[in-house]
Amino acid sequence: STSKTLFSFLKSKTLAIGLAIVVFFLLIAIFAPQIAPYSFDERHTNCGENKICRQAPPSPEHLMGTNTIGYDLYSRMIWGAQIPFIMSIFAAVLAMSVGIPIGLISGYYGGFTDRILNATMDLLYSFPAILFAITLSLFLSDVPFIGSEEDVTPKIIIVVGLSVGLVYIPVFYKIVRSQVFQVKELPYIEAVRSIGASDGTIQTKYILPNVIANPVSLIPFPMVDAILTAAALAFLGIGLQAPTPDWGFDLTEGSRAITSSPWWVTYPGIMIFLLAFAFALIGDALNDRYNPLLQSIEVIKKGDDLKKLENEDNLKVAKINTTEVKNNGLRGQ
Numbered sequence: 582s583t584s585k586t587l588f589s590f591l592k593s594k595t596l597a598i599g600l601a602i603v604v605f606f607l608l609i610a611i612f613a614p615q616i617a618p619y620s621f622d623e624r625h626t627n628c629g630e631n632k633i634c635r636q637a638p639p640s641p642e643h644l645m646g647t648n649t650i651g652y653d654l655y656s657r658m659i660w661g662a663q664i665p666f667i668m669s670i671f672a673a674v675l676a677m678s679v680g681i682p683i684g685l686i687s688g689y690y691g692g693f694t695d696r697i698l699n700a701t702m703d704l705l706y707s708f709p710a711i712l713f714a715i716t717l718s719l720f721l722s723d724v725p726f727i728g729s730e731e732d733v734t735p736k737i738i739i740v741v742g743l744s745v746g747l748v749y750i751p752v753f754y755k756i757v758r759s760q761v762f763q764v765k766e767l768p769y770i771e772a773v774r775s776i777g778a779s780d781g782t783i784q785t786k787y788i789l790p791n792v793i794a795n796p797v798s799l800i801p802f803p804m805v806d807a808i809l810t811a812a813a814l815a816f817l818g819i820g821l822q823a824p825t826p827d828w829g830f831d832l833t834e835g836s837r838a839i840t841s842s843p844w845w846v847t848y849p850g851i852m853i854f855l856l857a858f859a860f861a862l863i864g865d866a867l868n869d870r871y872n873p874l875l876q877s878i879e880v881i882k883k884g885d886d887l888k889k890l891e892n893e894d895n896l897k898v899a900k901i902n903t904t905e906v907k908n909n910g911l912r913g914q
Contacts, residue, residue, distance in 0.1 A: 599862030622824035675746030680753025688761025798867035
């Protein structure tokens, strides 16, 4: 049943830990207005004589301290959980929704179509995501209807989502294409084709369900890259800017005051690491379960184990038979 399958699936400790961390951050992102004690752009003046709380250390009023602008870091860490999810989901959906159909078409038709698409994907895969991100950020800086000079958040979300998504399209494409080459030669595909099924029906109804599991297991990896790319853009000074709550921005700004205000760089770094690490754990767990190469290796290992057991059993039987023969010989004497 579905419940038993889900239970056996969640028995993986790696997957369980990754999911627990992601769900934790997702709940924080959803309920940020209720959880955060302050607004992410509120400058605090409760440090005596109405002075702005610049780089105040952790205290009961500010659990993670404040930055040089006077923002409460604890509130910014909570509010900052929203944008990474948006960017990472955008990147993963783009890569999967484009890479899988193209891989299906390329693997099914082969020939000239396959050669052109494969060459295009190889070219696309040769560019790093950060290079795409820098180029797109420069290109979109003059586009008036995407964000504004005061709020670059929509632009950065598009830049990160597009750059990471474009780089991962070939990854999904290659995996689907290689599996389609194998599946389309199976007897049941020939049988369906012989009764007059169209190419579209064969691809979507009979081939896609048999190749979808492996590429779906890769979804967490572009999500990890999206989080790290956003942080890299902030480090280069072309990412999200204050007052937008962004872990990458706070990490970059905090690194400039790491000796005087170590809390400022510590907490954003922990947030980025934990969320990226959680997605990586989920990706590894899914890959272990659905990667056909790993499954083949596991089958071979199990086969070797069975052979060892059979050999051990045969040795035990031989020893028993030898002992019985000796005993019978002694009795005969």
